[in-house]
Amino acid sequence: MFFETLALLLLAVTLPGTVELAFLTASAWFYRPPEGVMASRSLPRIAVVIPAHDESTAILPCLASLRACEQPGADWAMIVIADNCTDDTAEVAARAGARVITRHDPERRGKGHALDFAFRQLLAEGFGAFIVVDADSLVEPNFLRAFAARFAAGAEALQCVYRAPETEADARTRLRGLLWFAFNVVRPRGREHWGLSVGILGNGFGVTRDVLMQVPYEVSSITEDLDYHLRLLSAGCRVEFLPDTSVYSALPAGESAAGTQRARWEGGRIAAIREWTPCLIRALGQGRAWALEPLLELWLLPLSYHVMLLVPLLLIPSAWAQLYGLIALLIVVVHTVTAVGLGGRWRDLLLLAQIPVYLLWKLRMLPEVIAKAGRNAVWVRTERSS
Numbered sequence: 001m002f003f004e005t006l007a008l009l010l011l012a013v014t015l016p017g018t019v020e021l022a023f024l025t026a027s028a029w030f031y032r033p034p035e036g037v038m039a040s041r042s043l044p045r046i047a048v049v050i051p052a053h054d055e056s057t058a059i060l061p062c063l064a065s066l067r068a069c070e071q072p073g074a075d076w077a078m079i080v081i082a083d084n085c086t087d088d089t090a091e092v093a094a095r096a097g098a099r100v101i102t103r104h105d106p107e108r109r110g111k112g113h114a115l116d117f118a119f120r121q122l123l124a125e126g127f128g129a130f131i132v133v134d135a136d137s138l139v140e141p142n143f144l145r146a147f148a149a150r151f152a153a154g155a156e157a158l159q160c161v162y163r164a165p166e167t168e169a170d171a172r173t174r175l176r177g178l179l180w181f182a183f184n185v186v187r188p189r190g191r192e193h194w195g196l197s198v199g200i201l202g203n204g205f206g207v208t209r210d211v212l213m214q215v216p217y218e219v220s221s222i223t224e225d226l227d228y229h230l231r232l233l234s235a236g237c238r239v240e241f242l243p244d245t246s247v248y249s250a251l252p253a254g255e256s257a258a259g260t261q262r263a264r265w266e267g268g269r270i271a272a273i274r275e276w277t278p279c280l281i282r283a284l285g286q287g288r289a290w291a292l293e294p295l296l297e298l299w300l301l302p303l304s305y306h307v308m309l310l311v312p313l314l315l316i317p318s319a320w321a322q323l324y325g326l327i328a329l330l331i332v333v334v335h336t337v338t339a340v341g342l343g344g345r346w347r348d349l350l351l352l353a354q355i356p357v358y359l360l361w362k363l364r365m366l367p368e369v370i371a372k373a374g375r376n377a378v379w380v381r382t383e384r385s386s
Contacts, residue, residue, distance in 0.1 A: 003316045003317055003318060003321075004318060006312070006316060007313060007316045007318050007320075007321035010309055010310070010312060010313055010321075010325075011313075011321070011324060013299075013301075013309055014301075014306060014309050014310055014328060016295070016296045016299035016300065017296070017299055017300030017301055017306050018306075018327075018328040018331060019296055020293070020296035020297055020299075020300045021300060021306075021331050021332065021335050022331045023190065023296075024186065024187045024190030024191065024335075025186065025190065025331065025334055025335045025338050026190070027189070027190035027191070027193040027194060028186045028187070028189040028190040028193070028338055028342065029338065030193050031189040031190065031192055031193040032193075033243045033244065037149055037150060037152075037153035038153060039149070039152040039153055040152070040153055040154045041152060041154065042152070043072070043073055043074035043148055043151065043152045044074065044127070044128025044129040044151055044152075044208065044209065045074060045075045045076070045077075045126065045127050045128050045129070046072060046074055046075070046076040046077070046127070046128070046129045046130070046131060046144070046147070046148060046151075047076070047077050047079050047122050047127040047129070047130050047131070048066060048076060048077065048078050048079065048130075048131045048133060048144070049079050049081060049115065049118050049119070049122070049130055049131065049132050049133070050062065050063075050078070050079065050080045050081065050093075050098070050132075050133050050134070050135050051081050051083060051111050051114045051115055051118070051132070051134065051135065052080050052081065052082055052083065052085070052089050052093065052135035053082075053083050053084055053085060053089075053114075054085050054086055054087045054089060055085075055089050055135035055136060056085075056087045056088050056089045056091075056092045058135055058136040059080065059089060059092060059093055059096075059135045059136075060092065060096055061138060062133065062134075062135055062136065062137050062138060062139075063078065063080075063093065063096045063097065063098055064096070065137075065138040065139050065143075066078055066133070066139060066143070066144075067097065068141060069139065069141055069142070069143050069144040069145070070141055070142055070144065070145045071144070071145070072144040072145045072147070072148035072149075073145070073148055074148050076144060076148075077099055077127075078097070078098045078099065079098065079099045079100075079101060079118065079122065080093040080098045080099070080100045080101070080135070081100075081101045081103060081114050081115070081117065081118040082100055082101070082102045082103065083103045083109075083111075083113070083114035083117075084103065084104060084105065084106060084109055085102075089135075090102050101117075101118055101121060103117050103118075105117075108220070110220060110222065110224070111202070111224055112217065112219045112220045112221065112224030112227075112228075113220055115132065115217050115224075116216065116217045116218055116219075119212055119216070119217050120216075123209060123212060123213070127209065128208065128209045129147075129148075129151050129206060129207070129208050129209065130206060130207055130208075130209075130212065131144075131147055131204075131205070131206040132202075132203065132204070132205055132206070133203065133204065133247060134202070134203045134247075134249055136249055136250060137203055137204070137247050137248060137249045138165070138247070138248045138249075139204075139245070139246070139247050139248070140245045140246050140247075142244065142245050143160070143245045143246075143247070146160070146242060146244040146245035147160070147206050147242065147245070150240070150242055151206070151208065155208075155240050155242075156207065156208050156210065156211050156237055156238075157197075157200075157205070157206065157207045157208070157211055157232060157237055157238065157239040157240065158205060158206045158207075158239065158240050158241075158242045159188060159198050159199060159200055159201055159204065159205045159206075159239050159240075159241060159242060160204040160205070160206075160242040160243075160244075160245050160246060160247055161184070161185055161204070161242070161243060161245065161246040161247070162184045162185075162201045162202075162203050162204045162246070162247050162249070163177075163180070163181055163184060163185060163246055163247075163248060164177040164180055164181075164248065164249065164250065164251050165248045165250060166345075171350075171351055171353075171354050172354055172357065172358060172361070173251055174348065174351055175351040175352075175354045175355070175358055176251060176358075177251055178336065178339055178340065178343070178348055178351055179303060179336070179339070180251075181339045181342075181343050182303075182335060182336060182338070182339035184201055185339070185342065185343070186335065186338055186339050186342060187199075187297075188201075188241045189241065189243070189342070191241070191293070192240065192241035192243075195238075196238070196293055197229070197232070197233055197237075197238040197239045197240075197290075197294075198239050198240065198241040199226075199229050199239060199297075200225040200226070200228055200229040200232075200239055201225060202224075202225035203247055203249055204246070204247030205225070205239070211232070211237055214235055214237070215228075215231050215232055215235045215237065219231070221268055221271065221272070222265075222267070222268040222271075223265065223268030223269060223271070223272055226268070226269065226272050227272065227275075227276075230272075230276055230279075230280075230294060233290060233291075233294055234279070234283070265302075266302050266305075269298075269301075269302070272298065273298055273299065276294075276298060277295070277298065277299075280294060280295040280298065281295065302362075303332060303335075303336075304358065304359055304362040305362070306332065307329065307332055307355075307359065308359060308362075308363070310325050310328050310329050310332075311325070311329070312325075313325025313328075314326065314329075333352075336352065337349070
C-alpha cells in the first residue's frame with residue numbers, strides 16, 4: 001500500500017511535466033522559421049533598455065555590440081537604467097554613448113523594479129517599442145533589424161534566441177549550457193510551431209507601447225519575466241518567437257555563482273507555482289484553453305528535480321510505475337538529445353556522462369532553492385564569467 005501510494009504521488013507530480021516535455025520536444029523538430037515577413041505598419045521608435053546593477057566592468061562590450069548593429073530603419077536609442085549602483089556604471093555607460101537613467105531605491109531592488117521605472121519614463125517620451133538586453137550580454141549584428149522588421153509586421157511581443165556563447169569551459173558548465181539551450185530554444189520552437197506564446201526569458205525580449213500600456217511591467221518577484229509572461233497571457237497577448245537573431249550571455253563564473261543563479265531561478269519558479277497554479281486552473285475552469293500549456297509548463301520542474309522524482313519509480317515494485325518511470329526518463333533523454341541536435345554540436349552528447357554529478361550538485365542546492373521559494377526572497381546579482 002505504501003509503495004502504491006508513493007507511486008501515485010510521484011505520478012501526480014511528474015505527469016504534467018512529462019506530457020509538456022514530450023509535446024514540446026516533438027513539436028520543436030517540426031518548427032520552421034517564417035521565410036519572410038511583410039510590413040503592415042510604420043516602424044516604431046525603439047528604446048533598447050539595458051538594466052544594470054554594478055556592471056561597469058561588463059557593460060562596455062554590450063554597448064559596443066549594440067552600436068555595431070545594422071541600422072533597423074527606424075529611430076532608436078540605447079538607454080541604460082543604472083539601478084542602485086555602488087560603482088561607476090552610469091559614468092562608464094554615458095562615456096560609451098548611452099543615455100543613462102539613474103535609479104536609487106534600496107527598498108525596491110531588482111530587475112523588475114528597474115524595468116518598470118524605465119518603461120514608465122520612456123512611455124511618456126513617446127517610444128513605440130522596447131527591447132530589453134542584459135548589461136552582460138552581446139547581440140548579433142542583425143539584432144535591431146530583426147526586431148524592427150517583426151514589430152513592423154505586427155508583432156506585439158517578441159522573444160529572440162537566448163543562449164550562452166560557445167566556450168571551452170569545464171564539462172559541468174557546458175552541461176548547464178546545454179540544458180539552458182533546451183529551455184531557451186527547444187521549448188520556444190515547440191510552442192511557436194503551434195502558435196502558442198513562447199514565453200519571456202528575461203533577456204532579448206521586446207514589447208510594443210500598446211502592450212506596456214495594457215499590461216504595465218509591475219512585477220517584482222525574483223522571476224519577474226515568468227510573472228510578466230503569465231500576466232500577458234491573461235490579457236490575451238501572445239509572445240512570438242524571433243529565431244532570426246540571438247542574444248548571448250555568459251554562464252555564471254564558478255560553482256558558487258552558478259548555485260546562486262540556479263537557486264534564484266528555481267526558488268522563484270516554486271514560488272510562481274504556488275501563486276499561479278490556482279489562477280491557471282480557474283482560467284481552465286472558465287473555458288480558457290490558453291491556460292493549459294502554461295499550467296503544464298509551470299509544473300514541469302527543472303529537469304534535474306524532474307529526474308530525481310522519476311528515478312524512484314524504477315525501484316517501486318509495481319509494473320505500471322516502472323513502465324511510466326522508464327518512458328518519462330526516456331523523454332528527458334530525447335529532449336536533451338534534441339537540444340544537442342538543434343544546437344549543432346553532437347560532441348556534446350558526451351556531456352550526458354556528467355548528469356549523475358550534476359544531480360548531486362543540484363541536490364546539495366535544495367535547501368537554498370527552498371529558501372528562495374519563500375515570500376521574502378530577495379534578488380541577488382550573479383557573478384558571470386568573462
